[in-house]
Amino acid sequence: MSETTTETPETQNPNPVNRFTESFRRATRTDLVTCLNCGAVNQAGEVKCENCGEPLQQPANLYVNIAQTLVLPQKAMPRIAATSPVLQAFLVVILMAAITTLLSVFATLVVFQELLNDQTKFNQDFAATITTQPPEERLTQLFYYFRAPAEERADPAKFNASYATWLDQNKITPEKRLQNYNDFTSNPPLPGALFLVSQILYLLISWVFFALAIYYAVKLVFRNAAPRTSMVSLLSVVGFARITTIGALVFLLPQGPAELQAVLQILLIVWKIALITVGVKYSTGLAWTRSAIIVVALALVFQLFLKIPI
Secondary structure (H helix, E strand, C coil): CCCCCCCCCHHHCCCHHHHHHHHHHHHCCCCEEECCCCCCEEECCCCECCCCCCECCCCCCHHHHHHHHHHCHHHHHHHHHHHCCHHHHHHHHHHHHHHHHHHHHHHHHHHHHHHHHCHHHCCHHHHHHCCCCCHHHHHHHHHHHCCCCHHHHCCHHHHHHHHHHHHHHCCCCHHHHHHHHHHHHHCCCCCCHHHHHHHHHHHHHHHHHHHHHHHHHHHHHCHHHCCCCCHHHHHHHHHHHHHHHHHHHHHHCCCCCHHHHHHHHHHHHHHHHHHHHHHHHHHHCCCHHHHHHHHHHHHHHHHHHHCCCC
8 A cells, every 4th residue: 555654844854964864765765666657656565556556566686676687677677767776776886887997997907018019009190109119118108108299199200309308308217117117017007096986986976967967857858748757766777777887898808890899889888778768768757759869868968078977
């Protein structure tokens, strides 16, 4: 049966911290289920909605939600939209943010080492500026390459002249270059804890921003066509959609042509957009077409213009 509760007026609880805590507690309760047909809130465990009689979704644990989001999204996303497991979604976003950050660190080290081993794997401008020197010389040139202005990178003569001046000004002798190379190969540079934490926080904030963008876009554009719009439900579906980050593990395999890598990256984004679209459809009650319009439009804005992950 539906839960009947009496809200405490804000005037009886003037403390804003307590009001926020109480609101968050009510929003994240796991014993309530929203009917995807009429939008009524029911007690978890009820088989049918007390308001309209339609079958209700039932809460599931974190592992079931993750597994079914990957293999049975058409079953998982309606349940996530109805039960709003936002704390589970938060854990998923944290896990995926950690994976993304570690993959980024790993990829940077691999690319950096490949630069030292074979400069022909890089773009023509870089290949034109790097000379066939011993590894310790290439390491120093690589370090300077990323500090040099763009016009110097494209002109080998300017680059070499500027590079020689920089070596002289900083007294970077051949012996020091060799020592730096030995230090690098024995102890590759790794980002510190501050970098890792900031990356994870950035991905957490982007999760909230994208869910907020969907929420207000639905409110502004399709207000009359969306019978229900819950921020907690949207946070849940957007959070679980980030499980597609697992697909990035394929980039740890031996890499093929650059075109293939680009196609794989596009497929991962399309997969994520498809999951979010399904979630938004059930979370808001919008039609499929309108859900897709909202999600695709915002995904393009975030990915292409703002350069923020969705």
